[in-house]
Amino acid sequence: MKYISTRGQTEPKSFSEVLLMGLAPDGGLMLPEYYPQVDEIMLNNWRNLSYHNLAFEIISLFADDIPAEDLHDIVKRTYTENVFGNKAITPVRTLYDGIKIQALSNGPTLAFKDMAMQFLGNAFEYVLNKENKQLNILGATSGDTGSAAEYALRGKKGINVFMLSPNGKMSAFQRAQMYSLQDENIINIAVDGMFDDCQDIVKAVQNDTNFKEQYHISTVNSINWGRIVAQIVYYFAGYLRATESNDQRVSFCVPSGNFGNICAGHIAKQMGLPIERLIVATNENDVLDQFFQTGEYRPRNAEHTYVTSSPSMDISKASNFERFIFDVMERDSNEIETLWAEVSTGKGFNLSFKLEAIREKFGFTSGKSTHANRLETIKAVFNSDNELLDPHTADGVKVAREVRREGETIICMETALATKFEKTIYEAVGEEVSIPRPDALADLEQRPQRVMVIPNSETIVKTIIREKIDK
């Protein structure tokens, strides 16, 4: 299988090649040239597979240049009870009103990004070792993505991680999570400044082509195809767990920001998984909700993006959206060029004439949730089911309840655990509540931390990278 760019100006690539890529050189995103199809017989055969065997079956449809034995070994080492806290890996439970919750957040950083990042870490290491290459990941994080990357890449051969974070701006839990890692290949750098300053340093280093090439600088962001492919697996796992036979259909409701999670759901549906609807849940940053309601895509800049109590969804320009629109526009790269030229001027575009296809053929719908909705939902579920939802998952449950049709089975994706967002949980249900946390992380904030604090300076970051690598 070959991979092509949504902008149509990049030579087709193999799976191993796209695995190490970010944006395509033409500015587009990489996608398989077709979606492999699944049938009744395959689905039946997959019903009783363990998660890692299911992952093998699905990923091997896309990764045909990795020998089966090696791929099997990678997924077997990735999806273990030890790393994900339970045997089912993404167990599905049912709330009192029939809404189902699929847990994607039992990995090391207690958020769904571990599902893909843990796979990517092992796949990176495999490809780099085989090709005898080195990779230095330089990233900026405001919390979740950086820690998921660090936990996936810690101790991996051939990889160093230089992660910039805004000094003093993350929660105590998030700081402890990243800075307590003692692995030699994880370098935490706290920059005196905001998240945007960290991001600017990363861009500046990337733009220094000589430096970038000499030091093999790369990134791990949510546009990486390896992350999407690993996420397709849990849509199959959720479907197979929530149904008894293949004539049943289910809908998925997904708390969304960069459109990475639900993009994998879109691909699962296009592969033939019996998905009824894909429901996009947004917070106050409702650019995507607006699109699915009206067909108008009007991305906003940082100034018009709210800081909310579901912070991982505070995004007003969804980086994976282009993959979906490419399919909506029947894979016409010229159309994508035109539409994204409008996005880059800040204007956006109007696809209201495609809205019917988006609803009927692709199955998309949407809804939005606010701070008040979030608190209400956390409280209501605590009262009815005696469990605490994280704020992002609460946004999903709010929207699922709102749009649910008679007889429809909706699986809400649980994208984080409540213990990461204690302040909002206390606000919703009161300070007396005890918020469960996995035993392994009980003493997290007490562990010794390892971090360099530096002024806001690209030069200093480059010096740190040089000293680590030239040594």
Ligand SMILES: *Cc1c(COP(=O)(O)O)cnc(C)c1O
């Ligand atoms: C990243 C994240 C999201 C948003 O997922 P996208 O793939 O960006 O749409 C939602 N919830 C949590 C907890 C996250 O970390």
